[in-house]
Amino acid sequence: MPKCLDCDADINLKADVETGEIVDCPDCGTEFEVRSLEPVKLDHAPQEEEDWGE
Numbered sequence: 762m763p764k765c766l767d768c769d770a771d772i773n774l775k776a777d778v779e780t781g782e783i784v785d786c787p788d789c790g791t792e793f794e795v796r797s798l799e800p801v802k803l804d805h806a807p808q809e810e811e812d813w814g815e
């Protein structure tokens with residue numbers, strides 16, 4: 762079972778989860794992207810920044 766990179770809570774993945782899917786931590790709400798399966802690797806989901814940096 763993968764753990765949240767931020768708060769170490771267990772993250773439940775659906776049985777049919779696919780690579781690239783976005784899951785969120787039930788504890789802190791941080792979104793993660795499923796980078797690989799077997800073994801499951803999560804990484805922070807790309808954030809849509811409000812700052813457009815003009």
Ligand SMILES: [Zn+2]
Pocket residue numbers: 765766767768769770786787788789790791
């Ligand atoms: Zn968390």
